[in-house]
Amino acid sequence: MQYRRLGRSGLQVSELSLGSWVTYHNQVDTKSAxxxxxxxxxxGVNFFDNAEVYAQGESExxxxxxxKALKWNRLDYVVSTKFFWGLERTSNTDTNRRNTLNRxxxxQAIDGSLKRMQLDFIDLVYCHRxxxxxxxxxxxxxxxxMITQGKALYWGTSEWSAADIRAAWEIADKHSLHKPVMEQPQYHLFHRSRVENExxxxxxxxxxxxxxxxPLASGLLTGKYKSGIPAGSRGSLESMSWMRDALQDKAKxxxxxxLEKIAAELGGxxxxxxxxxxxxxxxVSTVILGASKLSQLQDNLGALALTxxxxxxxxxxxxxxxxxLAK
Known part of the structure; x- marks a missing residue:
């Protein structure tokens, strides 16, 4: 495992990391996690990604x-969360709870995440949209x-346009505030333009x-969807029904x-x-992997040998x- 600086910061993150989207609470319980x-x-993975909205807070x-069970030294791992979508609607007057980045x-969102994750601080916090x-x-x-108060160490964005990121960075620079350090975009073989061009x-x-x-286009790049949606896969989850058409794209x-032929030639x-x-x-500072079981994680870590x-x-x-076929 190699380690890379997170942008211009001094923080080193593992080139492959592990995220919890879709899987934690829905497919993965605490023991499996x-x-x-x-x-x-x-x-060698030292970065673990999460978000407030994943499983409505249960992923955190x-x-x-x-x-808590692993009892790692807090210096040895990096953890993130993301804010914007909020948690489940609870009343007709909770307009400041969802789909917002107001103060x-x-x-209050950072305090909720700290409580759920039982941490004194979160290393990376993102504006999720x-x-x-x-x-x-x-x-x-x-x-x-958040950073000045010691509740977070670095902040960044996720799925922001280049123009919006630049605007945020310039405001922070002008007022001597903590600048956004990182962006978390979707990036894979069929989704490239934002990272490579924008x-x-x-x-x-x-x-x-x-x-x-x-990195696997929600599983499309595993090859498992070539003959339809297999039972037990991410695409079979009702909460993921919105992605089924993309997973069954004939040309892709x-x-x-x-690609399977090239992978076989390389021994993977x-x-x-x-x-x-x-x-x-x-x-790319780090590639976030997802896994619903240990064997899947171990297989994905085999990408290090192919790089x-x-x-x-x-x-x-x-x-x-x-x-x-890419956009």
Missing amino acids: TEMLAAAFDA VVMGEAF KYLM PDANTPVEETVRAMSD YARLYEDTGLGLTTWS NEAVAE NVAQLAIAWVNRNPR PKLTPEVLARIDAICKP
Whole structure:
């Protein structure tokens, strides 16, 4: 396992990390989460990603219980959470609880996450989506204050446009506030433009780091959806029904079949190839993996062996297959 700086910060994160979206509480209980976090940690993973909205807060509870059981030194792991969507609606007057980045919501959201995760501070906190109804300066000041108060160490964004990230960074710079350090975008073989084109100037201008999600395109790049939606898969979950059409995209599944041949030549499988492809991008600080069982996590960690095998010739072959289908 290699470690990379998170943007221009001094924080070092493992090139592969482990996230909890979809799986924790829904598919993974505390015992299984503890087992997988321990296996990831033993393999060198030091960053674990979460969000307030995952399983309506229960994902944070599961991860917090796992950390408590593992009794790791707090210096040895990095944990994140994200704010915007809020938790389940409880009344007709909770407009400051959901889909917002206003100060009232953010300053209470961090306290809720700290309580659920049983932590004194959270290393990385993200604005999970942009909020067009709150002035950017208000959001920047609230996120900066989380850090000043010692409740978080670094802050960043997730799925923000380059223009919005730059605006937030410039406001922080102008007022000597804590600047956004990282962005968490979707990035995989079929979703490339934002990371490779839109953010291009930000890497040099602001030192933006990336903690990318969905390297397997929600499972499409595992090859498991070539013949439909298998029982027990992420795509079979009712809460994930919105992604079923994408998972059954005929052209992309045909491309996955071609990628499987390249992966076999390199001594791996298509999931490992897809993760390695993201990992080989020097702009990516860490690639967030998801897993519903230990064997899946162990298999995905095998991407480390494939990363150095992605020569320019291999990358050109991959591009010829995937780039025409990418956005």
